Amino acid sequence: MTIQLTTDSGADVPKHLQAARDIKVVPLFVRFGEEQYKSEDFTTKDFLERVSTGKVFPHSAAPSPQDYYDTFKAIDPSHPIIHISLSSGVSASYNHAIMAKTQLLEEEPGREMYLIDTKSASSGMILMLEDAVQMMEQNASAKDIAHHLESRVPYLRTVFLLETIDNLISGGRLSRAKGAIAKTLNVKLILHASEEGKIDVLEKVRGAKKAHRRFHELIGEYIKDPAEKVFVMTHGYAKEKCDNALDKVRARYPFKHIHQAETGPVIAAHAGKGALVMSFFSDLSHEEKK
Missing domain, CATH: 3.30.1180.10 (Hypothetical Protein Tm841; Chain: A;domain 3)
Known part of the structure; x- marks a missing residue:
């Protein structure tokens, strides 16, 4: 059974790894005052240059529940989803993903979906994704992988x-x-x-x-x-x-x-x-x- 890994751009997964492991990434947003951009619209170099030369300090914003819903909905219903989320302690991302999951399961109750609040960011999320990939390569079930990841968060x-x-x-x-x-x-x-x-x-x-x-x-x-x-x-x-x-x-x-x-x-x-x-x-x- 094909398991689909998803995450958000708080994970900092390099694009070559996203492609190699078929990880779907829901982008967060960065805001400069009234201007809002998807995080993927900038390279880190260009973003930091704008921060250093601009007068407006940037803020990040979580994807909307609709953004998560659209990502989850587009995945083959026969493929279990394991979503690795940015910490709920610093972002609304996890809660918005929960809302999207709830809505999708009301429409398609046969879906298998697991959402992991990593209580972390960046390198911590990459580490959790690596753990999931290793278990997938050993043909572990989505349920077992999700249970393992939850147990590793502490x-x-x-x-x-x-x-x-x-x-x-x-x-x-x-x-x-x-x-x-x-x-x-x-x-x-x-x-x-x-x-x-x-x-x-x-x-x-x-x-x-x-x-x-x-x-x-x-x-x-x-x-x-x-x-x-x-x-x-x-x-x-x-x-x-x-x-x-x-x-x-x-x-x-x-x-x-x-x-x-x-x-x-x-x-x-x-x-x-x-x-x-x-x-x-x-x-x-x-x-x-x-």
Whole structure:
């Protein structure tokens, strides 16, 4: 049975992987004042250039329930759908996908559909998609894959190291109070997707060099044996910086597979140029780590 994977553009799945694995992507939107564009209308380079030269700060917006409905409806009814969603903690995307699923199942109750709230974004969503693809290659059923992915969400870690937190503050993803403290004390914030899927401060580190060192050290505190695990890192139009970071990861942690991708405009709107976002599955769940 053919299983159809779908996601949204918060996932930052490169186009060649979308094509190779037949992943359908529902685009989010970016807004500059009254102007709205699909995220796919920009390259990350062009988007960041507009941000740096423009006077209006961009905001992201979720696809409408109709956008999801149209995507789901167009898929062969005999193909089970597994949708990997941007965190409900930062976007209405997941809730809109739920609305679309409800409507479609009222019309076509025989459909098999599973929606996964990853409580993550960018590299974390890529990691979940990779997990799904591996199980599909082993001929697992859609139900088993969906159950597995749901069980993995509490173990998913997504950690951010940004060049600037101005975008997060302007976009309302980080409080101005936390931002002001960081700037005043020359503190670099290491951020993460919390248990609720919101962007929160994981650690505060003095100085950029110490922050980068701590960024890599954290992996070892979450994983004892990375040999059978997959690691994903995305970057905000900073491939050389990402390459250097991954060289350090490879030297220290023998992951089974390492994937790299560039953040799209949606994530770049919040994380900014030069951001590094890494994801992996921790040995302990959020609850167990407390």
